[in-house]
């Protein structure tokens with residue numbers, strides 16, 4: 616279980632962006648969080664992904680408190696949480712082929728052919744693996760980024776507006792793939808978006824941002 620309790624977080628000397636946010640993500644569940652632009656959804660994802668230290672409150676990962684964040688977070692905790700960001704072009708090195716991007720987080724023990732299996736899982740054909748980011752569409756690059764995240768074998772998948780750059784059909788394909796992954800491998804997913812229809816179509820439960828201070832999901 617990945618849980619946040621009474622989180623407060625912000626940037627620099629600025630005001631709190633998160634003010635007392637609590638949320639619980641249980642294996643086997645897809646939880647959606649909907650909120651308007653700028654309310655703090657990406658900040659919540661960054662804290663839960665151990666990429667941004669909270670100012671107050673706590674994060675627990677499978678029963679253990681998370682005490683260190685960013686580069687100081689223990690690798691064993693970091694590996695359990697995977698993130699897919701909104702902008703695939705900001706999240707992928709433009710010099711690398713899609714093959715290299717997809718395989719970037721595979722453990723050394725990964726079986727031969729794992730890159731191809733992941734690519735196939737997200738709907739990337741083998742010829743696309745030879746291309747670089749500028750030679751593919753946003754949707755194809757986002758598929759590669761999702762495959763890369765899945766390659767690390769995270770238990771908790773955090774998706775930050777991951778379909779915002781995609782057409783409706785690609786968006787539906789990717790969110791249903793995430794649902795299938797959650798069901799199959801007892802993972803859990805948190806999907807944040809401003810798109811209520813998308814969240815309703817794929818989440819077990821959708822929480823409104825303004826309820827997060829009071830509601831525990833899962």
Ligand SMILES: Nc1ncnc2c1ncn2[C@@H]1O[C@H](COP(=O)(O)OP(=O)(O)OP(=O)(O)O)[C@@H](O)[C@H]1O
Pocket residue numbers: 626629632650651652653654655656657658659776809
């Ligand atoms: N690196 C940063 N430094 C300072 N302020 C930031 C930083 N990142 C975000 N903020 C501010 O924190 C607030 C919440 O931003 P955040 O990106 O978490 O919102 P969001 O709900 O994900 O927005 P959107 O839906 O537009 O992506 C905003 O006021 C934003 O300007």
